Amino acid sequence: MRVLVVDADPQASALAWSNAREAAPLFPVIGMATPLLHRKLPDITADYDITLIDGAPRASVLGRAAILASDLVLIPVQPSPFDVWATDKTEELVREARQFKESLHAVFAVNRKIVNTAIGRDIASALADSPFPLLPTALCQRVIYAESAAKGLSVIEADEHSEAAREIALLGSAVLADTERLAA
Template sequence: MIITVQNQKGGVGKSTISVHIAFELAKQGRTLLIDTDPQGSSRDWAAIRESEPPFPVIGLDRPTIHRDISKFTADYDHIVIDGPPRVSELARSGIICADLVLVPVQPSPYDVWAAEETVKLLQEASVYKENLKGVFVVNRKIVNTSIGREVNQALAEYGIPVLKTHVCQRVSFADSASSGSVVQEVDPTGKATNEIRLLVKEILNYA
């Protein structure tokens, strides 16, 4: 399954979610993480790790990802694409090769409104790829709060499903990133780890 994590808004958690789901998917099958952001956050994450990650992380940051990916599809069960911020040919190229586009959104009306451009990219790509699926995942939800009515309403208007699993705002996500690890490694029985497991389970239902 090819999962592209994309939102044109910067800092919504594309790279965080990409490395965490790749780590989880790697337990179930051969997994590749493709960093398509010239900033190279996923590559930096892999580079500062003490040990090799349980999946390769490669960089493809030219808008030919949809062509280049065919070199890898036979060798991997799962490919995760960490998308770049901003609408660009690069973002389009990453979306067009996906089976599922995962759009992280922070639960604030501003972030939800800003997702419109990403939704448009998805709609454009659907013209070429009929079975392309897109889903929102709420990231950085504040623990013990519910998603505001305004946010739920605005998300519903896009006509794209919202995953049941929400990823909460937790220091362990930022802490683990600074050592090139993931929450599953630093706190295997923690709540963040559980959220990532549930998230991946839900994603695999779209396969």
């Protein structure tokens, strides 16, 4: 697939990741931390199958623009009640954006789950009240994410047989399946 990554967060972590990379790029990464992202992006994305936007945190104008520019919003949530409470604002933004774009969809994905623990019952039940589903795959807390990022690598490149590579592939499949379902 032709993939584009758009860094829409002024913190520019995705850009820093791609700048740290010595190997040939896997896909282009461009910086576009602008509140007009949703207006500018359609001209740029026409040549790509998938555009991944790394959004700005919380309910900022930048976060709003990233949501408006999207078909599917992936909301990462850590398995802690504080994170679940903080999703209210994002949910609200998605609901607002839906007034302009009815087809907009959102899903939650757990990140930083501790290996060999269940996703807390509190998290699952707190998210059960949300209009958006929780993806059946979770990413665990693993040093390989930080180690590979420091070299501008994906975890699959860093160690294709790692648990991280396996869970990232599962997450990718789950997101693609949702994207295809939405496009159908």
